[in-house]
Amino acid sequence: MRSEIEALLRPDLRGRSAYGAPQLDVPVALNTNENSYAVPQVVVDEITARVRAAAAGLNRYPDREATQLRTVLAAYLSATGTAVDASQVWAANGSNEVLLHLLQAFGGPGRTALGFTPAYSMHPIITTTTGTTWVDGMRGVDTEAAFGLSAASATEQVRRHRPDVVFLCSPNNPTGTALGLDVVEAVIEAAPDALVIVDEAYAEFSRPGVPSALTLLTGRPRLVVTRTMSKAFALAGARLGYLAADPDLIDALRLVRMPYHLGTQTQAVALAALAHTELMLDTVDAIKAQRDRIVSELTAMGLEPVPSDANFVLFGHLRDSHAAWQALLDRGVLVRDVGIPGYLRVSAGTPEETSAFLTAMADLAPTHKE
Known part of the structure; x- marks a missing residue:
């Protein structure tokens, strides 16, 4: 921010960062807890x-x-x-x-x-x-x-x-x-x-x-x-x-x-x-099934997912969460680094999106988990 503009800004806002989840063109975007299913x-x-x-x-x-x-x-x-x-x-x-x-x-x-x-x-x-x-x-x-x-x-x-x-x-x-x-x-x-x-x-x-x-x-x-x-x-x-x-x-x-x-x-x-x-909520059970699948399969990989009541899963036991985030992105899968050391968050997507994430994570787990 230009110094003359920052000088005009409210003091309690100076030096702060704006909210922003990455909006990247990737094959599998599972970082903002969107519903992956299109409107009918x-x-x-x-x-x-x-x-x-x-x-x-x-x-x-x-x-x-x-x-x-x-x-x-x-x-x-x-x-x-x-x-x-x-x-x-x-x-x-x-x-x-x-x-x-x-x-x-x-x-x-x-x-x-x-x-x-x-x-x-x-x-x-x-x-x-x-x-x-x-x-x-x-x-x-x-x-x-x-x-x-x-x-x-x-x-x-x-x-x-x-x-x-x-x-x-x-x-x-x-x-x-x-x-x-x-x-x-x-x-x-x-x-x-x-x-x-x-x-x-x-x-x-x-x-x-x-x-x-x-x-x-x-x-x-x-x-x-x-x-x-x-x-x-x-x-x-x-x-x-x-x-x-x-x-x-x-x-x-x-x-x-x-x-x-x-x-x-x-x-x-x-x-x-x-x-x-009823039609708009028809995908909720399908999303919950993928969420529970994520919890089950990440557990089997030796990671530590948090049991979830949402359409996403926070999972830990990562040695370097940002390095794991980048490694997933390199494989075309975008998840969310929420700033908690050792943890990442992934949205539950379609079965195909979930499979892409889990396949990538299975490849990465041996070298990225603690």
Whole structure:
């Protein structure tokens, strides 16, 4: 960055690096937890039809409240077993903008946000951009799991740091680990003046029996559950995220959102996909099967995959994770170096993509594992 521009930049942003996962032209890209399956043609046709129908009215602003979309999203969440209505739902351009709205409304200068690292790397970035102070909490305390988070540990850290916002991630990115509801309940109780955000971007990929924090919403106005259509719905390019929370919290977000923040086209695309929810989620079981295959075969290679409830696997026991990352890339397979020494993260792709990764890893394991 040119020195004269850096001098104008906010002091707390100087010297920082922008978020960026490599976007490389490779045969097998398994680094950003995308859904490897294309949008079904019948949904493509409906998206095209809805966007075409809306095109003539693009001289007008979109529905500022995204009323129809929020109603349909509420119905989708309710179908999972927890009744939610449109007044409890908020939508924006990807879950990152949803999180941004939350930090704009409930963070800011003089306030702090606590997250339990390693977790989603955008949590501290979004926090910092709003002038909120970020506090790194710790995982793996008083638990047998290397990246686990117990209710006791979370409670102790919350009471010590007294944050205004707490981030919980379940399933957690990049570890794939899910939280018990006892952790969420303990954090809410230990932080009586804080907003508690449970990021459930990968919830649809959870194994049977893993609970959603949606079941805790009733009577807990400080609890927020965020979701996305980027992963299970295979709409990463559409940028549609949403949350469920108390209606009063939804109303507070209107104070910080930009006017007409969610475009007509985005609303049309999301509605088209939600009209085919069963079909759009038809690949979830196939992706989970490849995820479990990755865990099984990496274990057989002598590596240490972390059991996952997401559409990716974090695996360790690597002597030099960056060297292993480069060796995989040299074989045309792009995974993610998440900055944890000895670990890499790989998305579960199609059977062919998964086979390409596992074949490459089998070749590399003898010389790259500890």
